[in-house]
Amino acid sequence: MDDVFVPWENIFVYGDMEKANTFFPRSGFVPRFQLHGCTRLAVKLDFIAGLLIKATETAGTRQFRGVEANIGEVITWRNAMWALSDAMAKGPTPWADGFVLPNAEAGAAYHVLAPDAYVQIKHQIEKTVASSLIYLNSHARDFTVPELRQYLDLYVRGSGGVSAVERVKLMKLLWDSIGTEFGARHELYEINYSGSHEEIRRFALLGALASGQADRWKAFADQCMAEYDVHGWTVPDLVNPDDVSALPEK
């Protein structure tokens, strides 16, 4: 911005440092962008899961035990994102004047898990689809050259009646999703989607401190600690080990 004029009507905060610094947590934006981001990612994982299953079917590997386990892990991340989206929408927190915000704890869980999920999913695809992401011709134009086409149709065909063109369309799309410059940029995007890896974890703590949950958890720990002291159990129903201990109570 080089001497950009902003009329008063487009200003929300000006000169109030406290508001400018606390706008992010106090605006209500955070749980709402978490619901949007989680849902958008869940849709993307529907798409990637579909590509992954098709890729393994095309290679004829889908029913191998290890491949099934890896696909199951990818589906688990997908399921987790949809479940967190549901939890955010269906367990809202009361807000100002009868309005509600999406559930903050589910939002915080999505916030931290999503980048790790994305990296894990990419890794699982690379391990599982493996050479199918490499066994590709250079360009769609190859299919227009009869001398090449006969070999591509024979040697690059998929399993179960899938043609070479269909196979290459699929594998190029999957590789574009995870590995090309486009795919790699997307991974960087998802890893840093809404803040650094440290900040998103701190949000979980700061949220618990602000909501009173941290105090409730500490009280829960205190409740356990109140059940014993240096002389043993302080509660009437539990039995001290004096009869079996090598160090009986003096």
Add this chain to the structure above:
Amino acid sequence: MSVSEGTAPLLPYTGKEYLESLDDGREVWIYGERIKNIAEHPAFRNTARMIARLYDALHTDHREEKGLITCPTEWGGFTHRYFVASRSVEDLVAGRDAIAAWARLTYGWLGRSPDYKAAFLATLGANAGFYAPYEANARNWYRYSQERMPYVNHALVHPPVDRDMAPGAPGGPTDIYAHVTRETDAGIHVTGAKVVATGSALTHFTFVAHVGLIPIQDKNFAIVFLVPTNAPGVKFHLPCVERAACRRAWQSVRLPVVEPPRRERRHLHHG
């Protein structure tokens, strides 16, 4: 911005209106050149068309009375459900389902779709008081963004320069981060940079605010505002690579085919 006062309610952009609205003199630079019309530039035209699909889907949803993506506004028009401040579980679930329906149109790859910023804009309907003495602005923007659904994105983070210094601290990076340089009867003047304004080159407005590890310590950096993408002095520099997949990673949502993206890349190499 302006709020419709006539009899006909203001409606969301159509895809065609959206594409035409991008030819507004905005200053976007790529490969050493200023783009004339971003909707027709090889690096942006298909992303622009995918966003146009989103806008068209609103009108289809409304026309066919599906109510999956859209709902009525309180001013006679219709909008994407997530642009309305939520009062209940039902509102949130319907908003979430609208988000999902729109995301499916880009196969989940367009993180900064126009409904992303609805996450903020809709809060203005519930939380306008927070912005006092500018709460009237908050309410006006709640209505306008819901009725017209302009494409808004945000620029929150300072550039990764002198990150160890407080914005505005003595000896700090006063010449780099966005800040107020002067104030007039009509408003403020802002100079300086923000980073990672994902998608902004294709928006109508950019929302500018602050998020950072070190709190602001100078009131000239304490600003939250919206600025039109084509406002004089607003410059978008895309630190792009040689290919069509631009700084906005989702730029080439080039899904079902193998070939066209490569053609676009070649044009860029040669162009």
